[in-house]
Amino acid sequence: MTSPHDDMPPVPAAPVDKAALARARRGRNIALAIGLVLFVVLVYGVTLVRMGGHVASRPL
Amino acid sequence: MDPGAPFAYEAPDMSKPVAIEDRAASQPALWSDYLQLLKPRVMSLVVFTAATGLVCANQPINPLLGAVAILCIAVGAGASGALNMWFDADIDGRMRRTRARPVPTGKIRGAEAATLGITLSLFSVMLLGMTTNWLAAGLLAFTIYFYVVVYTMWLKRWTPQNIVIGGLAGALPPAIGWAAAAGETPLNAWLMVLIIFMWTPPHAWALALYTSEDYAKVGVPMMPVAKGAASTRKQILIYSLLFAPICQIPAFTGLGGPVYLAVAALGGAVFVLLAWRVFRSRAGDAPDERIEGEDRLYAVRASSKDARNLFAFSILYLTLLFAALLAEHLAKIAPLELL
Numbered sequence: 001m002t003s004p005h006d007d008m009p010p011v012p013a014a015p016v017d018k019a020a021l022a023r024a025r026r027g028r029n030i031a032l033a034i035g036l037v038l039f040v041v042l043v044y045g046v047t048l049v050r051m052g053g054h055v056a057s058r059p060l
Numbered sequence: 061m062d063p064g065a066p067f068a069y070e071a072p073d074m075s076k077p078v079a080i081e082d083r084a085a086s087q088p089a090l091w092s093d094y095l096q097l098l099k100p101r102v103m104s105l106v107v108f109t110a111a112t113g114l115v116c117a118n119q120p121i122n123p124l125l126g127a128v129a130i131l132c133i134a135v136g137a138g139a140s141g142a143l144n145m146w147f148d149a150d151i152d153g154r155m156r157r158t159r160a161r162p163v164p165t166g167k168i169r170g171a172e173a174a175t176l177g178i179t180l181s182l183f184s185v186m187l188l189g190m191t192t193n194w195l196a197a198g199l200l201a202f203t204i205y206f207y208v209v210v211y212t213m214w215l216k217r218w219t220p221q222n223i224v225i226g227g228l229a230g231a232l233p234p235a236i237g238w239a240a241a242a243g244e245t246p247l248n249a250w251l252m253v254l255i256i257f258m259w260t261p262p263h264a265w266a267l268a269l270y271t272s273e274d275y276a277k278v279g280v281p282m283m284p285v286a287k288g289a290a291s292t293r294k295q296i297l298i299y300s301l302l303f304a305p306i307c308q309i310p311a312f313t314g315l316g317g318p319v320y321l322a323v324a325a326l327g328g329a330v331f332v333l334l335a336w337r338v339f340r341s342r343a344g345d346a347p348d349e350r351i352e353g354e355d356r357l358y359a360v361r362a363s364s365k366d367a368r369n370l371f372a373f374s375i376l377y378l379t380l381l382f383a384a385l386l387a388e389h390l391a392k393i394a395p396l397e398l399l
Contacts, residue, residue, distance in 0.1 A: 017088075028090070031091035032091075042128060046190075
């Protein structure tokens with residue numbers, strides 16, 4: 001997986017734009033945060049549906 | 061290889077192709093680049109067919125659980141796409157259609173794409189199993205395995221039958237949706253799978269007829285590259301003649317109603333007609349050396365139009381077939397059950 005492929009054109013070295021990097025990282029982090037929150041909400045909702053009502057009065 | 065095959069082609073090495081080297085990103089990856097890894101356009105078709113399977117099961121399912129099931133199937137399909145892009149980065153970078161993908165452009169490293177694909181695969185299968193049932197989860201896991209290992213890593217670079225066999229992965233979502241709702245996959249669920257399975261070869265080969273130069277360049281033995289355009293056009297016609305009648309079967313098994321039958325019959329006739337035109341055309345042929353100048357180019361391009369028409373109509377036809385099934389079941393139109 002890590003040996004270079006001879007046919008691939010070399011990627012030209014681009015000047016590092018620190019502001020662009022920070023913006024891109026911020027965007028990715030926000031997307032990840034939204035994804036995680038949605039996942040938590042999803043699991044919470046699924047748990048409620050799967051457990052059904054009257055959870056407290058179920059036989060132990 | 062047939063002597064009439066249009067492009068120089070050498071049988072590829074059967075060993076594992078060299079995966080792309082992790083290269084330093086030339087520009088920062090945006091969240092949308094990660095989304096692109098999941099092949100959102102493929103996901104949309106998967107969502108549509110899986111939702112149709114789920115609805116056609118006619119089993120009561122909580123709307124939230126149904127939505128989560130579809131989400132899991134979509135994410136599983138996306139994960140397959142990410143793993144496909146990781147493995148195929150070496151050839152993607154040399155094909156016009158795929159060279160702008162995030163891995164070959166260096167925006168996302170191959171290892172990252174692979175990690176995302178594996179993580180999302182596990183996530184989608186586990187969540188689908190815990191939310192609905194393990195039959196659906198097992199089918200999703202099999203679909204991901206089949207697409208990534210059997211199709212991408214094995215068949216794609218080895219045999220011209222790659223998309224015929226590999227098409228099973230793209231055909232399974234309706235059965236997964238059905239299983240998620242009903243906990244079983246009866247004959248009608250597999251009938252939906254069969255329809256997509258038989259649709260795939262004429263659809264993919266119609267596209268390959270006018271993009272075969274790209275495939276030849278990277279050594280992928282698509283049918284027009286390995287067997288020639290004439291053989292491909294004949295096989296498109298044969299598959300179409302089998303596919304069109306198969307599309308009528310749901311009207312006899314209690315799956316499709318009158319709307320479905322009308323769409324299947326009319327669309328099937330058009331499909332066969334377009335396949336016949338492709339068969340009679342010179343789509344995919346190399347330019348005729350005897351024709352001079354601009355005329356030579358025009359003759360080939362004009363014949364490729366038949367292949368483009370079939371490709372475009374094939375998408376429309378499959379969409380209409382599943383839309384008809386979905387609409388009939390949502391509107392509770394009774395199926396015909398002609399048998």
